Amino acid sequence: MRLRVDLLPHGGYPDVVLVVDVLRATTTAVAYLERGAEGLLLTRTPDVALALRPEGDEGRSLVLGGERGGLPIPGFDFGNSPVEAAAQNFTGKTVVMNTTNGTDAAHTAAQTGKHVLLASLTNAHAAARRARSLATEEIAIVCAGTDAHVGLEDVYAAGVLAEYLLALGEFSIDDGARIALTIRRNAGNPIEALSSSAHGERLGGLGLGEDVRYAAQVSTSTLVPVLAAEADAPEGTLKFVAG
């Protein structure tokens, strides 16, 4: 079995893909499903998200969450905050998500991956176990990064996932996995690593330090968002459900 860590999305994934965008898309995705959402629709653009809301949807069966540059998108109901998500009840609702990097990474993964899962630090152990049980040839951990630059927080989380996976079985590992493991073992504890990342610093500057602390919790959830059969999802979206 191969274990591969792409420090930025690359494509060409043949088997299981774990998409990682710790600050904050995949952390928030886990929180939405933890709080009862029936599913998540990840769109490539904010416009696709806005177009999904039916006219006069007073019951708000669809809620929109997302960000650009860390800030909420006009017309959306929620930002991309796991703290905000964890304080709400989404029972019976579907959350449409669009974020700067995480949703793109998920779309890249879905082009070829047989099984696409969303992973964060908060669900790291469960995500690693699920990936191991599904994989037949390769597990690829894909770091979303920030605007095509490698993000320390995602590489750190990839190292945490890789450590769990190596404890579950034998893998041949690539240079990306070697780098992620070295970062995980030498970049401090999760809150230190996430806070010192450029993205963590920016969120702190925007008054969103609580989200960074939330995202630094390790394996507090057993919920793994799993890409559902495509037939189920509107065009241009990926539907994830609790797995």
Add this chain to the structure above:
Amino acid sequence: MRLRVDLLPHGGYPDVVLVVDVLRATTTAVAYLERGAEGLLLTRTPDVALALRPEGDEGRSLVLGGERGGLPIPGFDFGNSPVEAAAQNFTGKTVVMNTTNGTDAAHTAAQTGKHVLLASLTNAHAAARRARSLATEEIAIVCAGTDAHVGLEDVYAAGVLAEYLLALGEFSIDDGARIALTIRRNAGNPIEALSSSAHGERLGGLGLGEDVRYAAQVSTSTLVPVLAAEADAPEGTLKFVAG
């Protein structure tokens, strides 16, 4: 002053760029110039390299060096081996180089960079000092990687360069630099890091382990290949001279 490490070529470099392809293009480039070559012409494709050789160039004022998949290119005079280069005398010759990743990275750097230098472990200290003396706003260390995947050997070398730079002055650093510094400090000595990289292992398997050991020497040369004024170079090539 900003210090930025791109674990893969990204583009958009405003100031000084250090291009790193330790196994083996930038290491070999230093060796060619050490052994007397007047200049290096880096081409984007092997065909551009072959077309540069004049008909009936018996004196061989132009020699061709390069590789694909680690092996010499048909019609070329040399592979991409620093050991081979270091054993020859290139006085009075210009070397046309084309390699799988390093020459592409140099072309990406040259699109916007004001000063483009080639760096390896062998010239790391000299390259860092030269970069520092030229820079006015940013030094970008650009890892060539291998076929769009991050290479441990390049990230390690970027960390060595970053350490030298941090000893030369104050920098604000990005996540790529943080990652490279952590790898440099925790991935063993140079020969361990290069040998354990996927690319190092492949070269070893091709019988090119001597090249890996050569490339793992740190700061044995004070020669820094510097991109020369473009007017001097044939179309589609970049000309580097000893700086």
